[in-house]
Amino acid sequence: MKAAIITSPGDGPRYGEFHEPEANEGEVVIAVTAAPISPVVRTRASAQPISAEGDGFVAGVDGVGTDATGRRVYFLFPKAPFGALAQRTLVPEALTVPVPDGLSDACAAAVATAGLASWVALTRRTPIQTGQTVLVTGANGSAGGMALKVARHLGAGRTIAVVRTHEKLKGLPADTGIALDAPDADDRLKAVFDDGVDIVLDFVWGSVAERLLAAATAGRGSPAGEPSRRYLVLGTLGGATVPISGYGLQSSGLEILGSGIGSAAVADYLSSVGELLAVAQREGFAPPHEVRPLSDVESVWKRSSDVRYVIQP
Known part of the structure; x- marks a missing residue:
């Protein structure tokens, strides 16, 4: 599958082929439809160590996609070495939240990350x-x-x-x-x-x-x-x-x-994103964002954080 692969954290990702995820008990493979590049995505990509095998990891900490049943979900914290900036990723099933009907994948990803x-x-x-x-x-x-x-x-x-x-x-x-x-x-x-x-x-x-x-x-x-x-x-x-x-x-x-992961529990983030997405649908929240294909990830990675990029594989 295609993915944004980190092999040298200081250099950002490269667009290339990465091996497919396989789900074990309690996990789900998500077909990614939208994933943001946010400051935390860049920070974690620059700090996460490379495995001893040296094949790198996929960048991205959250996004929107569909599970094996076709249900649209927002997901958090894919299981390493997989990440959100890929065609598919691997996520603990407990770290997914349904996305309301009527809210596009890109908008849901932008609302959640912002x-x-x-x-x-x-x-x-x-x-x-x-x-x-x-x-x-x-x-x-x-x-x-x-x-x-x-x-x-x-x-x-x-x-x-x-x-x-x-x-x-x-x-x-x-x-x-x-x-x-x-x-x-x-x-x-x-x-x-x-x-x-x-x-x-x-x-x-x-x-x-x-x-x-x-x-x-x-x-x-x-x-x-x-x-x-x-x-x-x-x-x-x-x-x-x-x-x-x-x-x-x-x-x-x-x-x-x-205020962040640690001072607030992951469970608080999951319940919060459900609340936020429901409000976004009702109130019409639509933070400024620019949708780009996954193949553009190298060119947009280091651009100004004033623009929130949402990547679509």
Whole structure:
């Protein structure tokens, strides 16, 4: 079968022939119809070790396809060395969820890869309360844009989009937008935290988080106690580490949490994706994505993550 094969993690995948999967008890072979290239797909492909045999592995952690009965399913975490970016893959049957009728394969894959992180964050890690204010970093990206829609759907009273440059604010579904290249950006960040931000969904971390954390903790320390605020780290595209002021945390109500596999169980992701896909069908969620054939995987692998590619074998 054709697949996106990793034999040297730093070089990305090559398009070629890989051996066919065979299911054992509790497993199912999925005929893949749509699989996304997301930041986590790239990260895992660059970190996963090559087997001693040296024949590599197939990239991709999730997607949509059909099982042996013809049922359309979303699947997570194929069994190594198989991956989602192939004509067929091998998945534990327990890690599949039905895809609603009326939602195309490519759209279902795009919705899941873009929206699942924020859905899990706002329903499992820190369940949102109606009327709360949610701030999203990297809001111009596929996941960030979906996070704004997910937050509003789940009851946010106000949404704030934070992006790096002014032109990236165009068309975002947020009540307030802040571009970090503006001369008054740090003052505006301080002002929105003064007004009240309940939840931060940070897809960027790095220097962006450093500025947000400074704005969230500066000038705090009320004798009456500061309001509770939760800062959820969902991605680290802007850098893996951030300097944090211990005093700033002591004097504010800020709590920093991670949200991802490990801080949330795989079972939470499976139940969440079922909920998200059902809502996507009703609400018409359709995050921007570009469909490309599997044969193009080498050319699109290292392109900007602002575009979410969905591969169709």
